[in-house]
Amino acid sequence: MLDYIVVGLGLSGLAISEELEKRNKSFVVFDDHSQNSSYVAGGIFNPVVLKRFTLAWNADSQLKIAMPFYRELEEKLQQKFINTWNIYRRFHSVEEQNEWFVATDKPGLSGFLDPELKKNTNKNLNVSYSFGMVKQTGNIDTEDLLHNYTAYLEKKDRFRSERFDYSELVNRDGFVEYQDLKASYIIFCEGFGLRNNPYFNFLPLRGNKGEYITIYSEELELDFAIKSSVFIMPLGNHLYKVGATYDHQDKTPEITAQAREKLVRQLKDVINCEFEVVDQVAGIRPAVADRRPLVGPHPEITNMFCCNGFGSRGVLIAPSMAPQLLDFIEKDKELDKEIDLRRFTKKHYKPA
Ligand SMILES: Cc1cc2nc3c(=O)[nH]c(=O)nc-3n(C[C@H](O)[C@H](O)[C@H](O)COP(=O)(O)OP(=O)(O)OC[C@H]3O[C@@H](n4cnc5c(N)ncnc54)[C@H](O)[C@@H]3O)c2cc1C
Structure with a gap:
């Protein structure tokens, strides 16, 4: 009998798997x-x-958990996933510059916002005011990380590349059964699924x-990210990721011409050099109305749990949620009320 079945291997399933491994639990994803x-x-x-x-x-405390988490994964998988660069926030008015100065003095923010304004020195940028620089930022190459982590689990015979069919799940007294597997607990991490x-x-x-587009531009030569009406992120080799769009209506997984056109339009407002769109991707963020995660137990079935609802901040949030959920399951430690999915159970859940 396994300790856990995990459904979904995005950032949530990865963080759960890592935590299970640390606790010497047996599992299949x-x-x-x-x-x-x-x-x-x-x-x-x-x-x-x-x-x-x-x-x-909670970004400050999430960052303190997330960075060691991704560094450990780099060690474990012997691959670099963390890229660090600063974000330059483009100001659109003197008022905004003043607001920035006020913010740099605020407790909690002063470590991240540089009080010294940055003048633009890149002729390919349309900038009327200065930039404000955010420190301790960068990105995780999530695609590379997930490919490598999947291969790692496969080697340990802990990964099944197949759809989990809910109709085949049987809830027994104190455990669950799924096809040839029996497990004490099941955790669902399916994102928008x-x-x-x-x-x-x-x-x-x-x-x-x-949706994001990737552009190629030899002229642009940026070694920092820019936040304006659109976010421009350096990938190296003259490639930049530009995005992302937010759309509450369209729930289809395909890329759209509208998003590409919008991003190109916004980009041209910030840069004035030649570029070529070389790629476009789309995905659905698992967002919650109150902008807090959905973590915790099923209202009736005691060995069934969910770890979801990371919205647009999965990179920072996921590593903090997995230990909380496992402490709840294994050690009976209460969940932080803000993340506990039971805040919705009374209103929405109707037992059959
Ligand atoms: C365009 C875009 C840009 C973003 N940029 C950022 C960013 O810069 N920083 C940041 O922190 N966040 C960003 N996000 C948000 C971030 O991607 C999410 O918060 C996070 O990825 C959610 O992770 P998840 O594991 O909960 O869900 P998902 O990534 O959706 O993973 C769920 C997994 O479950 C699997 N699954 C679902 N149903 C089943 C089933 N029945 N059987 C088997 N498998 C199943 C799916 O295949 C999938 O792999 C962005 C999102 C988008 C769309």
Whole structure:
């Protein structure tokens, strides 16, 4: 008998798997590649909300857990996944520059916001005001990380590249059965795929489609990221990721011409040199109305759990959620109320 079955190997399933391994638990992970939010993500870790110059929810403590988590994965898989660069926030008015100065003095933010404004020295950028620089930021190459991690689990015979069929799951007294497997617990980490899960689809998970384009430009020569109406992130070799869009209506997985045109238009507002669009990707962010994760137990079935709802910040949030959920299951430690999915059970869940 296994300790755990995990459904989904995006950032959530990866963080859960890592935590299970640390605790010497036996487990098998299923993934059918039906969602690809974690694969197409920019992978940016940035604790600051750049619209308002405030700290994102719990970002400081999440960063302290996330960075050692990804560094350990680099060691374990013998591969580099972390890229560090600063974000330059383009100001659109003197008022914004002043707001930046006020924010740099605020407790919690001063370690991330550089009080010295940066003048533009790149002739390919359209900039009327200075930039504000955010420190301790960068990105995780999530696609590479997930490919490598999947191979790692495969070698350990802990990965099944197939769809998890909910109709074949049987809940027994104190354990679950699925095809040839028996496990004490099951954790669902399906991202937006959760809406197909009959056990947890009562949760108010809203998809939010995001698209990125990748451009090639020899002239641009940026070694930092720019946040303006659009985010421009350096990938190396004259490639840049530009995005992402936010769309609450469209829940289809395909890339769209509208998103590409919008991103190109926004990009031309920031840069004035030649570029070529060389790639485009799309994914659905697992977003929740109250912008907090959905972590915790099924309202009736005691050995069934969910770890989801990371919205647009999975890179920073996932490594903090997995230990909390496993402490809850294994050590009976209460979940932080803000993340506990039971905040929705009374309103939405109707027992059969
Ligand atoms: C365009 C875009 C840009 C983004 N940029 C960033 C960023 O820069 N920084 C950041 O922190 N976040 C970013 N995000 C958000 C981030 O991607 C998500 O928060 C995170 O990836 C969610 O991870 P997850 O594991 O919960 O879900 P997912 O990544 O969706 O993973 C769920 C997994 O479950 C599998 N699955 C589902 N159903 C089944 C089933 N029945 N059987 C088997 N497998 C199943 C799917 O195949 C998938 O692999 C971005 C998202 C998008 C779309």
